[in-house]
Amino acid sequence: MKAETLERLNALRADKQPCALVTDLKTGLQAIVHAGGTHGGFALFPEDEETVLRRIVEDRSGIVEEGDQRLFVQVFAPPLRLLLVGAVHIAQALVPMAALAGYAVTIIDPRRAFATDERFPDVTLSDAWPDEGLAALAPDRRTAVVTLTHDPKLDDPALLVALRSPAFYVGSLGSRKTHAKRVARLLEAGLTEAEIARLHAPVGLDIGAVTPAEIGVSILAEITQALRRQVSAAPAGG
Amino acid sequence: MTGEPDILNEAARLRRSGRKAALATVISTWGSSPRPVGSHLLVDETGAMQGSVSGGCIEGAVVHEAMKVMAEGEPRLLSFGVTDEMAWEVGLACGGRVDVYVEPLE
Numbered sequence: 001m002k003a004e005t006l007e008r009l010n011a012l013r014a015d016k017q018p019c020a021l022v023t024d025l026k027t028g029l030q031a032i033v034h035a036g037g038t039h040g041g042f043a044l045f046p047e048d049e050e051t052v053l054r055r056i057v058e059d060r061s062g063i064v065e066e067g068d069q070r071l072f073v074q075v076f077a078p079p080l081r082l083l084l085v086g087a088v089h090i091a092q093a094l095v096p097m098a099a100l101a102g103y104a105v106t107i108i109d110p111r112r113a114f115a116t117d118e119r120f121p122d123v124t125l126s127d128a129w130p131d132e133g134l135a136a137l138a139p140d141r142r143t144a145v146v147t148l149t150h151d152p153k154l155d156d157p158a159l160l161v162a163l164r165s166p167a168f169y170v171g172s173l174g175s176r177k178t179h180a181k182r183v184a185r186l187l188e189a190g191l192t193e194a195e196i197a198r199l200h201a202p203v204g205l206d207i208g209a210v211t212p213a214e215i216g217v218s219i220l221a222e223i224t225q226a227l228r229r230q231v232s233a234a235p236a237g238g
Numbered sequence: 239m240t241g242e243p244d245i246l247n248e249a250a251r252l253r254r255s256g257r258k259a260a261l262a263t264v265i266s267t268w269g270s271s272p273r274p275v276g277s278h279l280l281v282d283e284t285g286a287m288q289g290s291v292s293g294g295c296i297e298g299a300v301v302h303e304a305m306k307v308m309a310e311g312e313p314r315l316l317s318f319g320v321t322d323e324m325a326w327e328v329g330l331a332c333g334g335r336v337d338v339y340v341e342p343l344e
Binding site: 002003025028062 | 246253263341
């Protein structure tokens with residue numbers, strides 16, 4: 001591996017940018033692929049580059065064979081995180097499901113009666129105010145943020161931070177009616193329509209969920225969809 | 239996330255220190271194998287190693303090949319069949335195969 005390739009790869013990983021190292025097993029030439037472009041010792045065919053970008057989203061390393069070409073694609077994906085605002089009943093159902101799906105979960109709730117270790121064993125709890133708590137955790141491209149409090153005092157400040165972050169998913173619990181009011185407040189607070197359009201609300205896929213556990217399923221399903229279908233929405237490399 | 243990302247930081251440190259080194263990477267596996275695709279073993283010019291590409295049964299052979307890779311400056315593709323007997327040694331229920339790509343750090 002060339003020094004330049006190794007240094008670039010380590011810099012991208014330090015910056016938590018999902019990326020892949022592509023090695024041509026016949027020639028030993030290597031290239032680095034990420035959403036911002038392709039760098040390195042050989043030019044990938046556009047269809048191979050697409051394959052690699054898809055594998056980055058799927059977090060799937062392995063060999064890609066095309067004709068007499070044999071490429072090894074090693075994906076480097078930063079860990080997945082789920083940041084929940086509101087240590088409520090739905091969070092109690094959602095946390096173990098998200099952990100199973102591979103997310104490191106943090107719950108932010110300044111209300112001490114809610115965010116207790118008894119209610120949430122084995123979860124990182126933050127009693128910071130939601131905007132400060134979220135800003136400190138710096139949501140990245142591998143982070144999902146969901147607000148669950150129903151309380152504009154707590155949800156709105158969190159959304160102001162989350163919708164301007166690179167988080168791949170931002171969702172907010174609440175009916176269509178409360179969402180319309182929320183949009184008006186967020187516009188008032190200075191968010192653009194494009195920023196607000198990133199918000200998934202009402203949160204979760206529409207599967208008719210009723211119980212907290214079912215709502216957890218619908219939220220996790222929508223987060224999964226956002227994570228795995230990013231490639232079609234991602235800007236073209238270059 | 240696959241592999242051991244810290245190994246790549248170690249690799250960068252080794253290279254900056256001016257020592258020769260080779261990086262081995264598991265590129266494919268068949269059947270049961272103890273380390274997943276993307277696992278790294280870093281070998282320096284003294285033969286010292288960090289990380290792993292198996293449960294311990296092929297590391298010796300990989301280090302041996304890594305020394306040649308460092309000397310020649312050319313990558314090698316290694317293929318290891320894990321026999322039932324060896325698989326038993328590393329705690330596997332059945333045999334498998336591991337392909338390892340070894341490249342010099344330039």
